Amino acid sequence: MNRRKSIVAAGLATTLSALAFTVGGLAAPAQAAASGDVATMAGTVDCDGWVHNNNPDHGIAGCENNTDRTVTFRAEIVCGWAPDVSGQWVTLAPGQYGESSGVCAVYSSGVGSVGWTIQ
Numbered sequence: 764m765n766r767r768k769s770i771v772a773a774g775l776a777t778t779l780s781a782l783a784f785t786v787g788g789l790a791a792p793a794q795a796a797a798s799g800d801v802a803t804m805a806g807t808v809d810c811d812g813w814v815h816n817n818n819p820d821h822g823i824a825g826c827e828n829n830t831d832r833t834v835t836f837r838a839e840i841v842c843g844w845a846p847d848v849s850g851q852w853v854t855l856a857p858g859q860y861g862e863s864s865g866v867c868a869v870y871s872s873g874v875g876s877v878g879w880t881i882q
Contacts (some may be wrong), residue, residue, distance in 0.1 A: 806830040812877030819873040828855035838863040843872030
């Protein structure tokens with residue numbers, strides 16, 4: 764269960780929300796650019812999400828920062844029959860790679876999917 768996505772694909776909902784604000788008013792795009800919105804950065808943050816080879820309750824997200832700014836991300840793990848978990852926040856300088864992970868509860872049916880949140 765190894766897949767490769769860029770921030771553009773992973774953040775489609777965020778982009779659509781930003782577009783809705785852009786259509787709704789002219790001040791929203793200026794605010795997004797000023798706040799350092801990930802969508803306005805040059806380059807992409809390339810991330811993978813996978814389940815640990817020996818532990819089906821352990822989800823991992825690995826990201827490489829190909830932007831010109833520092834970014835922070837964390838893994839978001841969907842657990843079957845248990846509450847979802849979030850991994851630790853990881854800060855990446857331009858060009859760096861890092862991983863964030865989380866483990867589902869022991870009564871879980873295992874990791875259903877692994878995603879990530881980027882700030």
